[in-house]
Amino acid sequence: MTRVPTGIPGLDEMIEGGFIEDDVILVTGCPGAGKSTFGIQYLYKGAVDYNDPGLYVTLEESPARIMRNMWRHGWDLERLTKEDKIRIIRANPIVYSRYIKESQDNIGTASAEIATIEHLLKEIYRNVKETGAKRLFIDSITSLKISSDPVNVRHVILEFIKNIENMDCTTLITSEISDNCGEFNVEEYLCEGVIRLHMFRVGGNRVRALEILKMRGVKHKESIHPYTITDGGIVVYPSESVIGHENDAMDFTTL
Numbered sequence: 001m002t003r004v005p006t007g008i009p010g011l012d013e014m015i016e017g018g019f020i021e022d023d024v025i026l027v028t029g030c031p032g033a034g035k036s037t038f039g040i041q042y043l044y045k046g047a048v049d050y051n052d053p054g055l056y057v058t059l060e061e062s063p064a065r066i067m068r069n070m071w072r073h074g075w076d077l078e079r080l081t082k083e084d085k086i087r088i089i090r091a092n093p094i095v096y097s098r099y100i101k102e103s104q105d106n107i108g109t110a111s112a113e114i115a116t117i118e119h120l121l122k123e124i125y126r127n128v129k130e131t132g133a134k135r136l137f138i139d140s141i142t143s144l145k146i147s148s149d150p151v152n153v154r155h156v157i158l159e160f161i162k163n164i165e166n167m168d169c170t171t172l173i174t175s176e177i178s179d180n181c182g183e184f185n186v187e188e189y190l191c192e193g194v195i196r197l198h199m200f201r202v203g204g205n206r207v208r209a210l211e212i213l214k215m216r217g218v219k220h221k222e223s224i225h226p227y228t229i230t231d232g233g234i235v236v237y238p239s240e241s242v243i244g245h246e247n248d249a250m251d252f253t254t255l
């Protein structure tokens with residue numbers, strides 16, 4: 001089985017050397033956990049260290065703002081996009097579904113949402129083929145949950161992940177959570193792997209910790225390990241543990 005190095009120091013040794021090629025892995029966490037940084041680091045290191053072309057699909061942030069923020073870590077995304085080693089495409093599902101609904105009066109809500117997903121998948125596929133991308137990063141799947149009907153949402157997410165699995169890319173998808181102890185999202189059941197970025201409050205300090213919730217076909221670490229976001233990006237510490245003191249609040253809620 002071919003392994004794809006993650007580009008995150010410390011992570012590969014938790015998952016037997018890297019992601020399994022062509023798997024779809026979900027990265028979940030609350031706001032500020034570092035989900036986007038994680039995915040961009042995966043693409044950036046893939047392009048620079050392994051010569052893997054990458055495609056970044058942003059469903060929220062503008063490419064200009066992403067490039068600006070990533071300068072903080074010394075990552076020159078602009079140069080890589082000019083060289084077409086990384087391509088960034090932006091799609092806004094809400095705007096697109098509104099356009100479909102307005103342009104076709106007789107279309108039902110459900111079909112507008114499916115039409116939106118189909119359009120997005122076609123765009124992703126076209127860009128994957130054009131760039132020869134080996135690494136794909138989609139940020140975030142939560143943006144696709146534009147329907148207020150949970151059955152509809154489930155259908156859309158299922159359709160999306162099933163199609164992404166057939167893109168011949170090793171894919172990271174981010175998913176937002178607001179409550180670490182709450183119910184699991186549908187995408188967590190559907191993806192091959194789930195990495196959760198926790199933020200705990202221990203006494204007066206914030207502690208970041210990474211957990212592999214699942215990784216099918218991989219003998220992975222079951223324990224939770226600290227990570228930091230540094231000027232060089234995310235670093236995980238697999239030989240260190242997150243230790244709370246007896247009187248400290250180990251608080252899973254959003255900080």
Ligand SMILES: Nc1ncnc2c1ncn2[C@@H]1O[C@H](COP(=O)(O)OP(=O)(O)OP(=O)(O)O)[C@@H](O)[C@H]1O
Binds near residue numbers: 030035229
């Ligand atoms: N050089 C740095 N050193 C320490 N922390 C940093 C550094 N650069 C960024 N950060 C932290 O990383 C966070 C950015 O993470 P990122 O945008 O990847 O999170 P996210 O989980 O995608 O958030 P959201 O869900 O809100 O989009 C910042 O909020 C900041 O706290």
